[in-house]
Structures are given as C-alpha cells and as structure tokens.
Amino acid sequence: MPEAVAVPSATQPGKQATNGTSAGGLPVVDTIPDLDSFPPTGTPIHDKLASWDFYRSMGSPRRVVAPMVDQSELPWRILSRRYGSDLVYTPMINARLFVDEASKKSRSKYQEVNFNRSCGEEGAEVIDLANGSEQDRGEGSSTDTDRPLLVQFCANDPQTLLKAAEVVQDRCNGVDLNLGCPQHIARRGHYGSFLMEDWPLIFSLINILHINLKVPVTAKMRVYDSVEKTIAYARMLERAGAQIITVHGRTREMKGHKTGLADWQKIRAVKQAVKVPVFANGNILYPRDWHDAIETTTADGVMSAEGNLYNPAIFADPMPAEATPMFPMAPALPFPSITAMANEYLDIVAALRTPTAGSAIKAHFFRLCRPALEVHRDLREMLGKSRFDPSKAGEARIESYRAFIAELERRLKVDRESGKYDQPLETPLPGSVSFLAPPPVSADGKEVEDAHRPRYIPHWLAQPYFRPPLPVQEGEAGDESRKARKERVKETKGLTEIRDIQTEGEEKLEKQEMDLAKAEKEQGQGQDQGRDQAATASRPRSENGDAAAAATTADGAARPEKKARVD
Structure with a gap:
C-alpha cells in the first residue's frame, strides 16, 4: 500500500477570502490554502474509470436519491428506482463502526444492518422479488436492481476509511465520503461537515481511496458563506481524487428550523470551476423542481433527500397523461397516492x-x-x-x-x-x-x-x-407562544x-458509537490488566514470596506512578 501523501498544514498561508460579516458588521476573512500546496492527485494502483467515463458508466444519472441515515435502505432504493431515480446512495455508514476491531460481534451486526452481504441483495445487479433472490432476468419475472449504487461512509481516519471501503467495493459502483452531515453526532464524532476546517485531513481521506480502491471515490460537501472558499474547497476535493462532487447549497449552520434556502448560485459557481461531474442538492420539493435546478446550476445531476422521503415519486418523469391507481389525480396533480x-x-x-x-x-x-x-x-x-x-x-x-x-x-x-x-377547508383542522x-x-x-x-x-x-x-418572540407574545406549545403537548400526549x-x-447511530467507545475502553482496560499481571509475575520475590517492594516493570525499569486513564 502506498504511503500516505504529505499534505499542507491547515494553517499554511494562502489566499484570503471574505467570509460573511461579523456581529459588528466587519468582514470576516478566511485563509484559503493554495491548491498547489497540496500534493499531486497520484495514480491509482487499480485500473478504473474516472470522472466523465465513470459518470457515463452509470447511465449519466440526472435524478439522484441522497444518502440518508436509516432511510435510503434497500427497499426504499428499489422503490425510488421504480419511480424515476437514476442513482441511489446507501445510508451514511460510520467507517469506524463498520470495521470495529474492539468487538467482532458488534462489527458483524453493524455490517449486516447497514450493508447486508450475506443475503446477496444489496448492490446486486438483478434482484428477483418473486422469490427474493438474485437471478438472471427472466421473462415475466418481477425483477429489480440495486445498481448503480454509491456507498457512503463518514470517517476521520484514512486507514479506517480505506479498510471499510474495501469491504464493499465489489458490491457497488463507487464509494462516497460524507463531508456534509451538520448534526450534533457529527460534531461529537468529528466527521461530516465538522471536518471543513481540516482540509489536509479531507485530502488524505479522499486520496487514500482514490489511490487504493478498485472503484472511484466521490464526495458530498456543503458550501461556505464565501463563494471563493467554496470554489477552492471543491477544487481541493477534485485534486484529492473525487470523481463526482455533490454540492449541498447550504452552510453547516443551516439545519432544522434554520434550514432556509439552498444557494443554487454557489452550486453553479462550483460547476463552472471544476472539471468533474457535479450534482446539485437542495430545494427539490416538487416533481418538476429538478428541471429548474439543472437549468439554474448547470449541474450534471440533481440530488433529493427530504423531497424523496415525502414523495418517492418526485423524480417520476414523464407523468401519466391520465389518472391511474398510483396517480389518481394526474395529470393535474402529479402526486402519488x-x-x-x-x-x-x-x-x-x-x-x-x-x-x-x-x-x-x-x-x-x-x-x-x-x-x-x-x-x-x-x-x-x-x-x-x-x-x-x-x-x-x-x-x-x-x-x-x-x-x-x-x-x-x-x-x-x-x-x-x-x-x-x-x-382547502374554510376552517383548517388544528395543526x-x-x-x-x-x-x-x-x-x-x-x-x-x-x-x-x-x-x-x-x-x-x-x-x-x-x-x-x-418564531422569535419576546414578552407577552413569547409567554403566549410557550403556553400554546404546552397545550399542544397536552393534547397530543x-x-x-x-x-x-x-x-x-441520529440517536441510533450515536448509541452505536457509544457502545463502540465502551467496548474499546473495556478492551484497553483488559490489556492494561494483562500487562500488570505479566509484570507482577516477573517481579523479584521477597523471602516471604510477596512481590518486591520496589515496583519494577517487566524489563526491570522503575515503574512510573499509574495515572487515571483518559479516553
């Protein structure tokens, strides 16, 4: 395996870009590492498709279903493909949990839940749902597929990420790195969008997959407040080896009730700045929105997350010209039953x-x-x-x-x-x-x-x-709003x-991460205990058979005072 490439420090001087304004109204300036300060991309050790050849090998996908934790699972991927989706991602998989060395049992369980290989259906070219097995496509059989498929991982250690990706590389078209998750669990685990301050680490994560995997690597990013920094970030991902870049047009802070609108113009700026295919992500709510997104961003494909969850036929095109059992009010209302x-x-x-x-x-x-x-x-x-x-x-x-x-x-x-x-009802129902x-x-x-x-x-x-x-409310209005919320909670108890x-x-994944940390801690304590026992056995004995008062290590050196273990 090639040695890890040397990457520049995150604090290395580079260009400066205005990144919004401070609370006092002054511009906030970020330092952007020069692209040439990063190593060359390098040559993969395996012969594989790159960039546009890779994109075309998957049918030049335009309608893409996003990776979603516990939601873009196999049956939902099949359903989405039946209604127009060209490419689907797996849910985000935690690379560290996927190759957990602390517990073989928990590792096996996590793999079976998140990417089941034993049943032979995840990543299968053909799935015959008549009997639930992968077979050659037969006349009259109900067949589906789990291709093309990209498997997404989150990670912050290049070697762990590579090890996890190697497990699935023969069952997918490519491996994607999550650089966009803005949730608390990503902050705590130091992955997703919380790597955005550490470009050298991101470069290493992508580059090790680009050099060593049999399949291409892609990346999904969020934007910065600064267009200049967003463009520089995307170019760094491209130089690291990302063969497709998905741009979620929201910043890390835009989530939950603060989600707001995705910035399609920043996506367009990235598309014009890089040479690899670009997918646009954000603002896809209605069945025809993806057409507008492509027109505005000039992206090569459009990714939908929540839009797909609330309407898995959001990419269905063309729509029925008349009503059907699935689309009972088509063509006037192109929404499924x-x-x-x-x-x-x-x-x-x-x-x-x-x-x-x-x-x-x-x-x-x-x-x-x-x-x-x-x-x-x-x-x-x-x-x-x-x-x-x-x-x-x-x-x-x-x-x-x-x-x-x-x-x-x-x-x-x-x-x-x-x-x-x-x-619409003249008096809408509560809520x-x-x-x-x-x-x-x-x-x-x-x-x-x-x-x-x-x-x-x-x-x-x-x-x-x-x-x-x-709503931001204060005084009596705020008190009234809190009272209304209490009443709603009481009514829906x-x-x-x-x-x-x-x-x-998110909570499910967080529990799995906590279980892994606990297992690693217990394993470490067990190793400490084993070393202590071995050292005690090798100590010189006093005349009464007890260990010598002067504590020594196994090699005879003075034993330092034992400190509390910090995880």
Whole structure:
C-alpha cells in the first residue's frame, strides 16, 4: 500500500477570502490554502474509470436519491428506482463502526444492518422479488436492481476509511465520503461537515481511496458563506481524487428550523470551476423542481433527500397523461397516492430476504403519511405501535403495518368520496394549516402558483413538507407562544409526532458509537490488566514470596506512578 501523501498544514498561508460579516458588521476573512500546496492527485494502483467515463458508466444519472441515515435502505432504493431515480446512495455508514476491531460481534451486526452481504441483495445487479433472490432476468419475472449504487461512509481516519471501503467495493459502483452531515453526532464524532476546517485531513481521506480502491471515490460537501472558499474547497476535493462532487447549497449552520434556502448560485459557481461531474442538492420539493435546478446550476445531476422521503415519486418523469391507481389525480396533480405507495413499499419489504429495520419502515411512514395523519391524528398511535417481526417471513413480518395502511385507506376513501376536501377547508383542522395551505413561495423562491407548484394538494396524496421557521418572540407574545406549545403537548400526549422520528436515525447511530467507545475502553482496560499481571509475575520475590517492594516493570525499569486513564 502506498504511503500516505504529505499534505499542507491547515494553517499554511494562502489566499484570503471574505467570509460573511461579523456581529459588528466587519468582514470576516478566511485563509484559503493554495491548491498547489497540496500534493499531486497520484495514480491509482487499480485500473478504473474516472470522472466523465465513470459518470457515463452509470447511465449519466440526472435524478439522484441522497444518502440518508436509516432511510435510503434497500427497499426504499428499489422503490425510488421504480419511480424515476437514476442513482441511489446507501445510508451514511460510520467507517469506524463498520470495521470495529474492539468487538467482532458488534462489527458483524453493524455490517449486516447497514450493508447486508450475506443475503446477496444489496448492490446486486438483478434482484428477483418473486422469490427474493438474485437471478438472471427472466421473462415475466418481477425483477429489480440495486445498481448503480454509491456507498457512503463518514470517517476521520484514512486507514479506517480505506479498510471499510474495501469491504464493499465489489458490491457497488463507487464509494462516497460524507463531508456534509451538520448534526450534533457529527460534531461529537468529528466527521461530516465538522471536518471543513481540516482540509489536509479531507485530502488524505479522499486520496487514500482514490489511490487504493478498485472503484472511484466521490464526495458530498456543503458550501461556505464565501463563494471563493467554496470554489477552492471543491477544487481541493477534485485534486484529492473525487470523481463526482455533490454540492449541498447550504452552510453547516443551516439545519432544522434554520434550514432556509439552498444557494443554487454557489452550486453553479462550483460547476463552472471544476472539471468533474457535479450534482446539485437542495430545494427539490416538487416533481418538476429538478428541471429548474439543472437549468439554474448547470449541474450534471440533481440530488433529493427530504423531497424523496415525502414523495418517492418526485423524480417520476414523464407523468401519466391520465389518472391511474398510483396517480389518481394526474395529470393535474402529479402526486402519488399515499396508501398505494406505502403498500408497494411493503410489497418490496416482504419479498426481500434482506431484513429491513423496523425503525426505517416507521420513519418512512410517518413522513409519507404525514398529510393524512394531520387529518386523522388518532392513527399516529396505531402507526407508532406497529412492528416489524424479523422472526417471521414474508407478509407475516409486516402485518401490523398492513393493518395500519388498510385502516388509513378506509378513512381516506370516505374523505375522497365526501368531496369535503376537494378545496382547502374554510376552517383548517388544528395543526394542519401549514400543511394544507403551504406558503406562497416554494423553497427555490418561486411563486407556488406556477403550474407544477399547486398551493393545495389533498391529504391523500404524497406531497412536499414545508418546515416552518421558529418564531422569535419576546414578552407577552413569547409567554403566549410557550403556553400554546404546552397545550399542544397536552393534547397530543401519548401520540407519536413527526418530530419524534426526525432524529431517530441520529440517536441510533450515536448509541452505536457509544457502545463502540465502551467496548474499546473495556478492551484497553483488559490489556492494561494483562500487562500488570505479566509484570507482577516477573517481579523479584521477597523471602516471604510477596512481590518486591520496589515496583519494577517487566524489563526491570522503575515503574512510573499509574495515572487515571483518559479516553
């Protein structure tokens, strides 16, 4: 294996760029390392496709489903491909957990959950869902695929990342490095967007994969406040060996209720500055938004995350010219039936041999069914109690979810036939106003009166989710707002809310990281204890057989005073 390349210090002098303004209104200046201060890209040890040849080998994908923790799992990838997605990523995988040396048992479990190789379906060219196995495509058989596929890892150690990527390289088209996760868990684990201050480390992470893997490496980044720094950052990723760069047009601070609009102009600037393909990420809420994104950014593909979760047919193109069971109000409203889509997803889950995490199913349904659950709020509890039974096979594993969808469909049929919801309600139901009557401007800043951005979509159709900003209120207004929140919590006590599953994937991964840290600590303590025992056995004995009073190490040197272990 080639030695790691020498990379410049993060504090090495370079260009300066204005990076927004300080609280006092003065410009904040960042130092940008010179591109030439980084080593040459280097030549891979394996013959593999690069840049545009790699992009074309995957069919020149334009519609891309993002890597999403506990959400872009195998059945969801299959469902998304059926409705127009050209390329799909796995959920983000923690490289350190994936090759955990502290515990073989926990490593095996984490690998099976996050990229199951034993069933032979993840990364398969052909999956026959008639019997849940990979076979040659046969006439009349129900076949799907898990290609093209990029496997995404988060990491902060090049050797660990390489070891993890080598496990999956034969079951995917490429490996992606997560440089965009803005969540607390990424800060604590020092990965994702929290590497943005350490360009030398990022260069090493990408370059070691570029040099040593059999498949290409790609990267997904966030932007800086400064356009200049954003461009320099992307060029550094390209020099490190990234063959495709995905640009999420939001900064690290733009998340949750502070998400705001992605900056398509910064994505366009990156596209014009690098020579490799670029995917644009951000502001994809309506089925036609990806066309606007390509036109504005000139990107080579468009990635959707939340837009896909709330409507897995967001990339469906062309839409049916008339109504179908899946698109009952097409072509006027190009949005799929919630229950038809949910049942198709369950069909895939039941047919696969690869187990699907119950947490993934539940999270998908809370998002997909969100509009209907705003009207039929009591059904949240039924969904919250639904379970995936891994001890059973096929339909038996998901019967509680089928029962939930059947009851939801029964109620939605009554709603459709009543005609009550053909237009917005004069008096919206509590909690549903922000959903049934979305804001007058969509995420890309365009008026929703545009033909493909209807202001009203009936609650039985999958549709965009508008995350409301948190109001800044003080004094009596703030007190009244807090009182209203308490009342809402009281009214919905015992029910599962959409916000309850927003961080479920993050919390799940955080627990796994904490378990790994605990195992490593116990392993280290065990090694310390073993060394102490070996040293004690080798000490000279006094006449009464006790260890000599003068403590020595195994090699006879004076033993230093033992200090408390710091992890």
